[in-house]
Amino acid sequence: MANLYYCSDGSRVSEAQIKQKYSVAIRQKHVGQSFFTCQACLKERAVDNSHIISKARLKQLHKTELIWHPMAFFDSCRNCHNCWESWKSGDYLFQVNIVTTLKYLLQHDHESFLKRTEHEYDTVEKNQRLLWAIRNI
Numbered sequence: 001m002a003n004l005y006y007c008s009d010g011s012r013v014s015e016a017q018i019k020q021k022y023s024v025a026i027r028q029k030h031v032g033q034s035f036f037t038c039q040a041c042l043k044e045r046a047v048d049n050s051h052i053i054s055k056a057r058l059k060q061l062h063k064t065e066l067i068w069h070p071m072a073f074f075d076s077c078r079n080c081h082n083c084w085e086s087w088k089s090g091d092y093l094f095q096v097n098i099v100t101t102l103k104y105l106l107q108h109d110h111e112s113f114l115k116r117t118e119h120e121y122d123t124v125e126k127n128q129r130l131l132w133a134i135r136n137i
């Protein structure tokens with residue numbers, strides 16, 4: 001019996017269903033595009049789809065349907081993907097899409113939003129950038 005993961009409406013989906021729905025969402029998001037620029041730095045070529053909230057976390061939150069929601073992930077270069085995940089360094093705060101990603105986190109994963117926004121970062125610039133981003137949400 002395959003593992004099933006909960007969606008917000010109480011329905012459950014298998015890993016195979018998740019993969020299928022996610023691959024459709026990626027294709028729909030990229031219709032007519034052949035080259036992807038990283039949405040976090042607007043410089044590098046995107047090689048990943050970076051989930052704002054990780055797929056494992058979405059399953060844990062019983063919001064599995066967000067894995068294939070078009071706003072849940074963005075085209076990303078490897079470096080920006082790592083920056084977003086290794087958030088304690090604060091480097092992610094300088095990403096171009098920081099207001100969008102923090103806003104998404106606030107809406108869908110309040111606990112993770114608080115972890116990032118109540119954290120004391122190691123430079124004045126990072127803490128100022130965080131305040132700026134929060135004001136713009």
Ligand SMILES: [Zn+2]
Pocket residue numbers: 038039040041042043044076077078079080081
């Ligand atoms: Zn990038």
